Amino acid sequence: MTRSIVLRGAVVVALVTAGVIVWRLRATPDERAITGRLETLRTEINASTRDGFGTAARATQIGSYFTDDAVVELGKGSPPISGRDTLMGMVARLQPRTAAFRLDLDDVSVEVLPGGDGADVLLTASFVRRSISTGEESLDAHEYALVMTKAGGLWRIARITAIDTLH
């Protein structure tokens, strides 16, 4: 086998690998809309109340990402949080505390259901907390399953369920 054949083979392998990666990373418009929506929600949650946006206004803004009858199940003995109003109330109360946290969302996988008005989302949410005294960061990561629905062209969260990775 000549050297040029080996080199050409290597180039072909590299191009095929790149093609496979691109193919795997492709997303439909709905999938992109959902991941974009979750990303803006994450930004909203991470935004400090010091940015001139009041606590109540911030809670309302965050609430707009959920359906009226949204349910959040945090598992491990926590009672489910039902309804957007209840959720907004909790967000407003927790806002000063959550401002000290940073939320990261990783490994977001989206599966749009037939019909296109619903989607199942799986993701890892990490809460990063920085200690005021030591400056060290601690990370608390959990897996969540989300049910999202589309109404008026906008995707909203209808249910969040915590998944026990280790049970």
Add this chain to the structure above:
Amino acid sequence: MSTEHSSVELDSPADLTRRLVFGRHPRRTAVRILVLATLSFVIFHWVLIPIRAEGISMEPTYRSGSLKFVNRLAYQRRKPDRGDIVAIKLAGPHVLYVKRIIGLPGERISIAQGQVFINGAPLEEPYVRNRRPWDVMEVTLTAREYFVIGDNRGMRAADHDFGRADVSRILGKVIF
């Protein structure tokens, strides 16, 4: 009498720079870079995944912030074993739990006053320094489950993620 002078053609600085950057054969250099980049991507994406340990649940074995690698091929030929430190995936491979396997499929596991029992017999764990009196009711692992836990038992049990993990969640063995 005539004298002969051997002449040496000197490269211009631009040529030298070009040669230094691209080598004598730019096409070959490009191919080498492409192959190297592809190999690195494949290895560090699918075979040997670099991770940074965060948190204190694996102390003193792993310090928070230390760099480790997950060997995804470790369990291609053999099954995970007791004592192995493994990476457990959550929703995907970017955020992982790093835990030690203490219970194998089919075994009965319990923790009483911080002491782990496997099928009723105490488990020797030299890697554990401090123990809080954790209590965990006996569980029987299914054929697909492993019991995983961190080495730092000086933590409150409520702050420590541990328990049964399905074999499909084990991404690989943590090394180095």
